Amino acid sequence: MTLGEMAMPADFRYRAVALRGRPQHEKTDAFSIRHPPMPPGRWAKIFSPFDALKGFNETIAAAAAENARGGARDAPPEAEWDDWDGI
Numbered sequence: 001m002t003l004g005e006m007a008m009p010a011d012f013r014y015r016a017v018a019l020r021g022r023p024q025h026e027k028t029d030a031f032s033i034r035h036p037p038m039p040p041g042r043w044a045k046i047f048s049p050f051d052a053l054k055g056f057n058e059t060i061a062a063a064a065a066e067n068a069r070g071g072a073r074d075a076p077p078e079a080e081w082d083d084w085d086g087i
Contacts, residue, residue, distance in 0.1 A: 008015060025032045 008018065012018070
């Protein structure tokens with residue numbers, strides 16, 4: 001058996017637990033009744049403080065606002081794309 005990508009050492013402290021595998025519960029057993037699955041909205045609320053790309057949403061909103069009012073463009077018009085070297 002492996003632990004992630006490593007082979008499990010013979011003297012692994014939790015070997016017996018790891019070999020049992022993940023517990024399987026029926027939807028109507030006592031554990032599942034006492035511990036129902038968390039609704040997706042609650043999951044979102046828990047993980048919302050973790051913004052993987054800080055400032056990403058603000059940057060997208062600012063770009064959308066600029067585009068809506070016909071602001072600056074990062075790329076030239078399509079007719080000039082052949083001559084465009086990027087930035």
